[in-house]
Every structure is written in structure tokens, then in C-alpha cells.
Amino acid sequence: MLTQIELNKIDRKTWSGHNHTEFCPHGSGENTELYIQKAIAAGFKTYSITEHFPLPPAFYKAVDPDGSRHAIYTAAMSLQELPNYFRKMQFLKQKYQQQIRILVGFEFDYFAQFRDWTAEQLRYYQQQIDDGILSVHFLPTKAGLRAVDESAVDFKTGVLNEFGSPLNVAKAYLTTIKQAIDWDIPYKPNRYGHLMLYRKWRNSFSSQTIWHDRSTVLQMQEILEEILKTGGFLDCNCAGLFRLTQTELSPTSDWLFKAQVKGIPLVFGADAHQVASVAQGYNTYLESKYYFGKKAKLTYATKTKLK
Template sequence: MPGDFHVHTQYCQHGADDKMEAYVLQAIAKGLTHLSFTEHAPLPESFTDPAPHHDSTMDRNKVEAYIMEGKTLQKKYKNDLQINIGFEVDYIRGYEQETQTFLDTYGPEMDDGILSVHMLQAPDKSFFCIDYSEEEFGRAADAFGGLTPLYLAYYNSLTSSVEAELGLFKPKRIGHITLIQKFQLAYPKPADFLEVQQHLIEIIKKKGYELDVNTAGLYKPLCKEIYPSAELIAYAEKLDIPLVPGSDSHAAAGIGKGFEQLSAYSLQLPQGLHI
């Protein structure tokens, strides 16, 4: 396994208090060669976090400390592990310019990055964090007028994220593209979205982007499935889209969790990284 390329830290307001160094030591103990810290980038300043506890991302005032701590660890463990510092950036339709401003500012410091969709705007203009909780997901479905329009809004937003102009430092890896299914055992998928999903993957291919193969869903009690599903991973492989493994760990013990279930796939390093 080349490494774990989707990892959060103590700077995440909804994660564990484990220090970044604990993640590094866990990665070394597991025999990984690479580790990418991809902390949730701060949301746009004019955007209000819709999560009930407003804890979706890191504190904007701690970005510099996060980068500095990462660079210190890069130097300390340079002979044991390639450590990459970056962000998981939220794509929120209508906030592209602010998102690009953040990327223009911190992009030169980024070794790796992920572009994801967590926030969706309902027809009544209210926003929802669709992976926050089962209850919030139910509220979102009501606000969108049902599960089908909610799913379609999610995939439309993902498509927009891939096509969006976000500047030179836009992340080229698209995160957990079936996150909308996090609560699928409580809210069964209302239809077969395979055609929509395959179209998204085709756009990812056209752009030359990568796919986050994310094991976190396996351990979500109402999901029990990798993001994306095996069927979609196979389709991405058929198109020769780079598949990059990530645990989406929010605690040190989660590094590489579930990676044994990825052994059948041809996994790769993120573009621009090396052995």
C-alpha cells in the first residue's frame, strides 16, 4: 500500500485530539511510505457553517499553525516517511471566488489536496451538511422535496466542482464521490444513479483528475461500503483514472484502516508525488 492520502488532524473541530505526530508514528508502524494530511480547509468567510455545532472545518486562525506543525514533522521524519501537507477543500456553488482566494493564498504550501462536496443548498436557499448526522440528512431530504432531488443535487454539485475554475492550485483529487450514501441503510437509495455516477467519472477522466478511494464508509454504521462502491471503482479503473487510497481518518488509530479491502485495486500515488 503506497500510503494514506486522506487524513485529518487535531485541527479538525469534529475529530480526535490526537497530535499530528501520533498519526505519523502510526503510519510508520503500519509500514506506509507516504502520509497526506488533508485537513478540512476553512469555509469561505461569508459562508455560515450549516452543521449544528458549526464544526465542519478547521479554525481559520489556525491554518498557519497547522502548516508549520506539518513542516516540522516533514523534517523530523524525512528518513522514515514522506509527509505531505494539504487540505480537503469544500466546493460550495456560488462561493468559487472565495474558495479560489484561499487556494491562491495557501496553494504554494500544499503538497497534496482533495476537492469534496459536503454542503448543499436546498430550494428554500438553506444549506445542509449532508454527512453530519442521520437526523440532518432527513431534514435535508425534506427540504429538497425527497431523496431523489437530494441525490441529484449532490451529483450536480460534484460535477460542478470538477468543472469549476478555482485557479492554479485547485485540488485534482475528487473526494468520496458517494458520500451521499452515508446513511443508506436508514434512507435507502431511491433510484439507480449509475448513469449519473458514470457520467461524473467520465468528466473526472476528461479533466485528468484522480479519485479518492475512501474506506471510511466501511465503518459508518448506516453505510458499510467504500466510497465509491466497487462497481464504480471498476468503472474508474476501466477508464484508467488514478485511484488514490485514503482512510479519511479523524484519529491516529484510523490510519490505513480498511486498506486490506483495497488489495484488488491498482492504487496509485497522487499526481506529482514520488516514491
């Protein structure tokens, strides 16, 4: 895993930090080489491959039996596929090294009950991993783990049914994110993925639906403070801009700006699961100057003057 110092040296204006591959069971299945060629054409100079790391074997016994089978069994590749994954990604890293810097890594899922297992995987594979993201896709319920991002129907019958309201889902999700940030172990990824994934289905609800209040604002403030204190990065996840159910960044633009003001580095995240999505949202990322590191407080007016 690259060190914090090494990651900070990467030009974030031309770094694509969140991308999937043919090894993703819920992706398009297209050859990863096509993703890389698309990234080169889009002008990226650094490209992080962050496939979903295999889930703990115990995960499959800890899920809600009424949850989406698709969400459970297509969440990540299997452990048996890791040798082929490393072999293929290292081959591409070498093949394209004169055109683009490829960082081989993973998007890891955070589960409080499986932290020991995940810590052991990070330790075991750390020499083969350049970069990583730590994310939350599942929340614990009384019946077992349920996906947040599978479908609006699964969201409503699962986590919404458990927590009672979108606002309470938000609180539970942000609590889990804070746990992931506070988790202090060697080799842990220090970039945090789509902090507001729970809003993926917001347009499926009434415009009067409450998704945030003073409590969630305080949670987000604490999250940003802890990321800043630990020298972490934020995934500026642009995939939601193009979902009719979401139509926004994750985290939302106001929180991305607050993160910048604090000096938290933002890394462009297409969260590409198909070749066509490799540069999705990149123009927004550039136009909003999210790649700038902020060492002093700015206003929206001064921000627009930056080159």
C-alpha cells in the first residue's frame, strides 16, 4: 500500500481513483484493458483499479435471508479469483506504464463484526496492493446484514423497514462510516468511499422526505474532522450524478466543499462498472475544482477564481 506521503504526491487533477473491472460480478464484464484505454483517452495520468475485495466467508451466513440474493452473491469476486486478478492487473500495469500510472488495489467493505478477518487480509496482501478505498454497502439489521444500494425496493423492505425512516437510515449509515474511520489498524485504506450512498434512492421518495437534520450534520462534521486528523482522503464519487434515482454527488457538493475548506484531499471517483462510465462526472470534478487542496478557508466566490 502506498504511504500517505506517496498518495499526496499524486496530481489529483488527473487521478481517477475508483474503478472496477471484469472481475466485478455486478459489472459489465468488459475487459479491464478497455477501461484503461478509455482512461488514457480521457486524459488521466494515474488510474486506481479498486475492485471489490472478496467478502468474508462468514458474511454469507450473517445476511438477512429475506434480502436480495443478487446483492449478496454478486457483491464481490471470490477469494479463489484473487491470483488471476493480481496476475491480470499487474500485466496491464506493466503494459501501459509508459502511458499511465496504474495503481492496483481494492474497495474493501467495512463490517464491524468482521474487522479481524479484514485486518488479516490487509496484512496478508499489503505488499501486492498499491491503493485502496474503505466503503460501506451493508448495514446490520436484527434479521442480518442488508444492502443499502441494491434497489429502491430492497432498500425499503430492508434498511428502511429496520430503521423506520430515511433519516434514521442516514444516521445508522454515518455511524458505521465513523466506525470505519476510527478503526485503527496497519495497512487500512485511508480513502473513504461514497459517504452518502444511503441517498442513492432519494428520488424514489417524496420531495418532502427528510434525509438530514442537526444530528446528521454533527455526524458529518465529526467524520470530516476525523478524516482530517488522520490524514485521510475522500472519494468524490460522481456515479450518482447520472442515476435518475440520485442525481447528485456522494457526498453532496456542499459537504465536498466543506471538506476542501478543511484541507481534506478529494479524489475523483467515477466508480466505473462499465467502460462507458470511466470518465463519468470528470467534467464536473474539473469545473468544480475539487482537485484543489484547501489550506485556508474559501468562499464559493473565491473558489471560482482559482485556476
